[in-house]
Structure formats: C-alpha cells, structure tokens
Amino acid sequence: MNSENSEFCLQPRVINARDYRIIDFTKEQLCFVVISTSGDGVPPTDARPFYEFLLCSETRIDHLKFSVLALGDSNYPQFCKTGRTVRERMGNLGAACVIGRQDVDMEDWAVINKWIDSATKYIPSAHLSTSLDYIQHDDITEEKYSRNRPFMAILKTKHLLTVCGHENDKETIHCEFDITGSDLTWTSGDALGIYPQNNPPEIDYLIKAMHCSGKEQVSKPSWAYQDSNDEHESKCTLSSVLLKYYDLKSVKLDLLEALKQNVSNGEEKSLIESLFEKDVLQSNNLPQNYLKEREVADILMDFKSHTLSVNKVLSCMKSLQPRYYSISSSPKKDGNKVCVTAAVVRYETLGRSRTGVTTTFIHDRLDIDNICPVFMSRNPDFRLPDNSQVPVILIGPGTGIAPFIAFIQEREMEASCGLTWLYFGCRHKDRDYLYKSQLEKWAADDVVRLSVAFSRDQDKKVYVQDHIQRDSQAIWQLIHKENASIFICGDAKHMAHDVHVTLINTVAEEGGMDKNEAAIYLQRMEENSRYQKDVWVV
Template sequence: MTVATLSPLPEDKQALASRLVEGLDIPALHWLSGYFAGVAVQRLGSGRQTPGEAVAPAAEALARLTVLYGSQTGNAKRLAEELGRRATAAGLAVRVVRADAYPTRELKQERLLYVVISTQGDAEPPDDARALLEFLGSARAPKLEGLHYAVLGLGDSSYPQFCAIGRQLDERLQVLGGQRLFAAGEADVDLETVTQPWLEQALQQAREQLKTSAPLAKVTTLRTARSTPAWHRDQPFAAPLLLNQRITSRDSDRDVRHLELSLEGSGLRYAPGDALGIWPTQAPALIEAVLGTLQLDGDALVQAGGEELPLRIWLAERRELTQLTRPFFAAHAERSGDQSLREQLAPTARDALAATFSHWQLLDLLRRHPAAWQADELVAALRPLAPRLYSIASSQSVVGEEVHLTVSHVDYLLNGEARWGAASRYLAQRAEGESVPVFIEANERFHLPADNERDIIMIGPGTGVAPFRAFVQERTERGAAGRNWLLFGNPHFHADFLYQTEWQQALKSGQLHRLDLAFSRDQQDKIYVQHRLREQGRRLYEWLDGGAHLYVCGDASRMAKDVHKALIEIVTEHSGRTAEDAEAWLNQLIQQGRYARDVY
C-alpha cells in the first residue's frame, strides 16, 4: 500500500483489507478510500456503528495528527512511520500518508501536520512529493490560518543546497498562513543526530496540541508490511562474496564489476527494484594519508558518542573520508583562516562550491589548505560513515538465496594522486569468500507493476541498467504477457556493453521485446539515451498512452534531467499537448506510479 495507516482493525480484518488493496494503483485506492468513507458516514447516520468500528469524518481533523512524507530512498518513509507508531502509542489519533497519495483538498481542513521530506541531489524533490509541492506553490493552494505544522528535512551536506526542499516547504506553509510549531529539522546522512530529538519534540508538541492524556495504545498497521528482519541497517548480515567479475573490457576506462553475494541462512527477502545497503571500510592507504597530512597518531584513543576507539579505527569504520560536507568545509575554512574558502561559502558562490565538492575529497582540502586538527576535534567534525545503496541486479525468484550487484569502481587520479569511492573501492578489492556487511533497503516506488499484462519501458544507461536485469528476470519467471523495452547507453559498444550476451539472448528468446542502444563515443557526434528516445518518440508515446510503465535509473545530475526534458518534447509532439500540459501529464504518471525514477 501507499498509505501506512495506523489502524484499530482486528488482525483477520487487516489481512482481508491487505488482500483487497494488493495490486491497486493510486486512483483505485483513492476511489476505495472514498467508498469506505461513505459507508462509514451512512452507518454513523443510521446508528449502525458497532463497538470497534472506526469512523473518520472531516471533523476528526481537529483531533488528529497527519504525517506526510516524501521519500526517494526510504529514509523519510521510515521516520514518518516511526513517528506514527510513537503517536499511536501515546494515545493520539494519527494517519501517515505518502505525499502522492494525499488528497490535497483535505489540506485546508488540517489542524496538525508534520511533514518528513528528503532533498535529492542539488535541490531536487523526491518524485512522490513533486505534485504536492507544485500544488502548494500554485494559486490553488488554500490559506492555512488554522494549521499548526512542523517540517523534518533530510539531505546530504555533500551537496551545497543541503535540505533545500525541506526549507522551501517549511517557508511555504508559513506564507500560506500556517503556524510553525518549532524550527525545521535538517538531518544529514547520519540521521539520528537530528531526527531523534526532532521526533521527541514533535511528539511532545502533538500531545499538547491534541490535549491527550490517553494511556499507551497497541500499535497495529493496515498493510502487509514485511516483518522486521533479523538483519537490517544497524545489524547487517555478513554476506559471503561468491563472484567478483569485471564486465567491461580491459581497454575500457571504466571498471564495472558484477558481484554475486550469498544470503543463505539470513532470511533476507527483496523484490526487483529494491536496493542492497553496503557498509564499507575506508581504504588503509587513504587513512594513512589523512593521518600523515595532519600529523596525527592513528593509535591515539578518542572518545565520541560514548565509545573510545583508536583514531585509526574511527577513520576506517566510523567516519566519512571520501565526500566533503559543508559543515566540515566551513569548520576547516575557519581553522585555516583561508579567505578563498570562506568566499566559497557565500550564497552567491554556490556553483563554485558545487564544483569543489564534485572534484575534491577530504584529503584534497586538507593538503591544499592546511590547518591544525586535534584527533578528538577531527572525529567530532567529520560526518559519520553512512552505508551506500546499490540497485539490486537480480530477481530472488530466479537466483534464490543470492543477491547480484552492478558496481562501477570509482578510481581516478587527481593531480597525479589516486582517489576512489569508499564503497566501490571496498567492493572491488573483496576477494571471493570474504564477507560483506549488507542489508535490504526496500524501494516500493520502483517495483514492477502488479498487472503482468502491462508493458514496461526501462531507461538505464551505465550501471543504471542493474535493476532492469532484475526486472527482465522476474517478468520472465512470472510469464508476464506485457512487453519489455530497454534503452541502454555507455561510451563504447565493444568495451562497455554491460551484460551484452544476456540482453542479446533475451531479445532472441522474446524475453526482451525491444532494445535500443546509445554508445556515445563510437561516432563523432555523441549519442545518448535521450536521443534514442526522440528517435522513437511516436512509439514511446503510444506505449505510454496505452498504459505502459516507465522506469529511469542512473545519474541524477544530467541523464535523468535530459531524459525528462526529452519526454516532455515527445509528449508535446505526439499528443498535441502544450509543453506545460505535457509536463502535467507526466506528473500524473508519476502520481499513478507509472513513471518511476531511481536516480543518484
């Protein structure tokens, strides 16, 4: 389901409701919601309500907390549901709703609203919140003088516009007349530092606003959510590596690996479209370079967060070293006294700071702009190491207790010195038989359609092709009647055609119905997937207009934007819509779950 509602239904009725909504799209769920609301009103009016029946007339908005979330990778969803559980346990009436499932007509009736929303890349909203943000920014947005609200923003401070969407939403709700209960939270990838105090304050304020002193209540959910596995983000499973194979040729300038890991005995389950979380360890050479540059003793004991560990262990297992963050950049600028660094932090220098963050790692900042750091101060200033998420490249119904990944090894020279990505380096150097700490991160918005008759269009250049390998495996296993169309791109046909043999065999056997390729460097004029889209514009629009689902996976900064622009042009040309109406139509597809993106 798209709405994680905390419910008083008995367990047998929950199971019936879960089966009823399985496979329904957003419009069908909205219709069903309205139907049941009508039944409830009729029973209330006729006096037929029985003990245990839950009725939610509009008046209950006065005594209810609504928690909205916009989530791309699942963090905002998880936190919103945690807040919902805490509120229910505190005796509050609460509903937790994904942004694209929220009826905007109800906004003017809300009296207590919390929003948990992520910022993707450089100030991009999560796909499931685009329509809501567009509505709030339009002339149709209602006045909200009676609303009390608070916003929790999630982001990544390695991007200059950290938590920009949460900030924009917070300000817009105030402009519309809403009363901010407390300051917006801005959480970095080490979520708990900010989110836990925010959740506690949110719960306290909710109790005061709703004036409840009810005893603790049992929490139940109206959905067949996966039970909490024994292995998760905070307790990863040690998965033995079965295969680590390079799938680009030796003359390619890209080292892309196909990895297979064993999940045997873990009980972990995943669906095509989900991600595998990896907890990396920093490379020893990088740790020694940081220690040497700062002239620090790696064996020195450092206390932080209630733990005491050698500095070398903090840097290897607990702190981020390959990505710069704005807080650390600002702290280092202050220590160094370097005016050029301070100038990059000015609002007018956003592009310059973004360019620095895209090229430099921590070591580059430390070496080019020296400053003194003590071991404990360094550990306190560095961002905690976060897991990396990789799109799963296999269907579990086909590979069983295994999980496959497609990983590009980030490894390059900067001014003659080696630089690399933390997780990709860690994985590339794992030998078969060694274990990797992993967990499953569900990505419900990027799952296959429940209707096997639906056609699907998959756009996945580079390692963005990974989930579509899983899609085709799964659709073949299901015996799906819908057609499968893949668009793939990379620099060179002979060096970079990932899973070439598999795709060609799938095309020959009818598992793949269309394959369009874009190898950008094999001719004088560069050709990308968006060019292939335009070439096949009429066919693509016919598929979409006929009910096909569209998926895009890969680079968010350029590819996803270029593809979206091409889609607007295609819909405009072949449907007769204006560009504005074409974009609105595509946004409807996003709301319906028929246009999904997994971009990074």
C-alpha cells in the same frame, strides 16, 4: 541546554518517522521535523507511512508548535518537496510554525546549524508544560537486519563487465552476495545498502595529517552500525574507527572553524582567514572549489601547524554512509543471492589519485568469500505493473540497466507477458556493453525487444533519446493504446532530463498536443505509476 541552564530539564524524544504510530500528536506541544526528499520528489521509504498519514489526517493540531528542516538536493527538479509538503500540511491542520521552514541543499551545515540555533533559542520561550511520557519505547520494533544492524553477507562472485584498454574506459563490475540465513527479502526495484571500508593508504595519510600514530584509543562513534564481531567494544584504535565509521572524503565546515582558532603558522593563518572573509561561511558563499578538490587529510595538510586533538578532529568529521546500489537480480529467481552492478570510481585532484569509497572497496579490497555488511533499501516507487500483460518500456543506459536485469528475469518467468522493450546505452559495443551476451540471448528468445545506442562508435554521438525519438510512433501507440508503463534509471541531471524532453516531444507530435499538454499527459502517467524513475546525480 540542560547543562547551560539549571531551569531546564528537557527530555526530547528522537523518533524515526517510521515509528510515527507511537506518537499521539494531540498530546505533543513542540515538534521539530527533519525530513529529506528522495529521488524524484518522494519521501524516504521509512517516512512514507507518516507522510501519507499526515496528508490524509483530518485531526486538528491547533495546540502544536512546530518547525521543519527540509533536506534535499537542488540537482533534482522537486527540491525539498517532501519537507515543503509536510510544512504546508501541518499548517493546514492548525499547527503553528514557530521557526520558518529551512531548505537545505545537500549537506549545507551553515544552513543546518542556523536552523538548530534558531530552535534552541526558541525553546525557552515555548512555555512547555511537564508531564509523564506516554510513549512506550518498547513499542518500537526493529527489523532483524537493517541499516543500524546490517547482515554480514558473503561475496561469492565478482567480475568485470567492461574491457579497459583506453584511458577513459570505465571499470564496471558485477557482484553477487550470499544472504542465506538472513531472512532479508526484497522486491525487484529495491536497492542493496552496502557499508564499505576506507582505503588503508588513505587512512594512513589522514593519520599522518592528524599527527598521530593510529594506535590511539578512541571511542566508537554513537552512529556506528551494530557488528556482531565487535558490538561489545566501546573503545578501539584510531585506525579502526577511521576504517569503518568516518568519511575521509567530505569536509565539514566545523573542521575549518576549528583550524581557524588553532593554526600558528603565518602563511596558514593568512590562508584560513581568507576563507572566512566577508562572511564566506554563509550558505553558498564558501569557496566551493577549495573544498571540492580536497579531502579531510588535504585540509589538515594545508594547515600542518595545527595542534587539534584526536577527538576534536573526529568530532569535525562526517560519518561514513552506506552506499546504495539497485539490485540486478530478482528474488523470484534466487532469494538467497543478491546481485549488484557498480561503476568503479577513480579520479584525480590536486595531483593525487582519488577513489570512490565503496566501489574500490568491493573491486580492490573485498575478496571472494569475505563478508560485507549489507541491508535492504525499499523503493516502492519503482515497481513492475501487477499485471504482467502490460507492456513496459525500460530506459537505462550504463549501470542504469541494473534493476531492469531483475525486471526482465521476472518477466521471463511469467507464463505469458506483454512486450518488454529495453533501451540501453553505452560508449562502445566492444568495451562497455554491459550484460551483452545475456541481453542478446533474451532478444533472440523474444523475451525483450532490444535497442542499444553506442554513443562513441561513429562520428556522430548517438544516445538512448535518439532511439526513442526514432521509435516515437511505436512508443506512442504503446503508452496511449496499450497503457504501457515507462521506467527510467540512471543519471538524473543529463540522461533522465534529456529522455523526459524527448518523451514530451513524442507525446506532443504523435498525440497532436502542444508541449504543455504533453507534459501534463506524462505527469498523469506518473501519478498513476505508469511513468517511474530511479535516478541519481552523478
């Protein structure tokens, strides 16, 4: 806006919600809030203090104009809850919402761009007054190591937890990273953020699709994490930036829009024009199957006649995001060793083999004693009870077992401890029973009560919820008489939903309630941190 209109000389501040304390909202005039909803309807960890401050604040902000862009994922039941709550609370405190709250399902850039356009169109009419900036940016403190400046951990151990001899068998790996000297700390229940590197053959395929050699000199993107090995280099080769900083998998609509103006081949023109027919670029109308099956290179290969420049293609690509893995080790056991458990992702679309970025980076390309950029991601809504005498029921099939390994390690170290009941599930006892030896040793030593469901070892499939239903009377006694806490980790869309339904049925049948009353009972447990979930969409 500054470049397009000489009347404007705007100096907006972009501030992480984590640093909200440096903001005096009584002095602000216009505030755009971009905030996501994590997990099962909670604010991101960085935004938690701001969120709680806003809910508790009684300071009127009648002078403030604002708008909220709420980011979320409709696969979760409390879609965009954080953004909706922020919008409601700011309105209750008197602020004027000048652009309607916009809910974004995952990365729907058509919706995001529409909101940004509305914001920029509104600003000239806001009649903002000028003043000296009161914010002291020196007051913003950064952790020694964080998402922006990850620690270079050393991979010390890596081994398969599964036996793969059949077509549908999954590779699941256990990894241990040495973080000695980092001063990084974590609590059982937290996650490790890992920055991966892209697969070199996939990079080569994309470079070919870009009509490049890979040796072109390009600028390091503004979002690049700080790396002590090359933090002073502003330029690097195209191959280098594609290796570390760009997402080769997910396609932004910007790329299709750029290609529409650029391709010269007749058939290619017809194809891309068909994608833009009848406003298909409006939210949820884009032919999703076309994009779902394709990566960035596939799109460029579909329109080989393009003459897009290197910088234009890069500007239409997403940043390579870190991936998060629940930590499967307790800091009380070893504060310098962080363990993760990950299922290696491999699949096929359009006749081409595809790979999960981070899991294959660790499994296939990261050698023992090599370094890997990592940081800690807090998960304050997934915590063991302070009182170790409280019984806990842990429900985590597949890699959902990861944080529970840390929980059990911690409870094992207690002088005395309440019941720890673990429900684990996998397909086959002899192929993907993760941590089998350790779990059965804990069970033999009375550290845990172990219930394992093998879904494919008999004609009728058996899941963790079937074992929960079988044990409904004992579970009811634990949660109702002994104030036990329940933890669920794993797939949100199917497993967590099915377990939740089973728990409602358990409470209803054993507690003499109807299902609505049982749901309210579990909701109250959740409000009291006795029913916690760490779930994700597969």
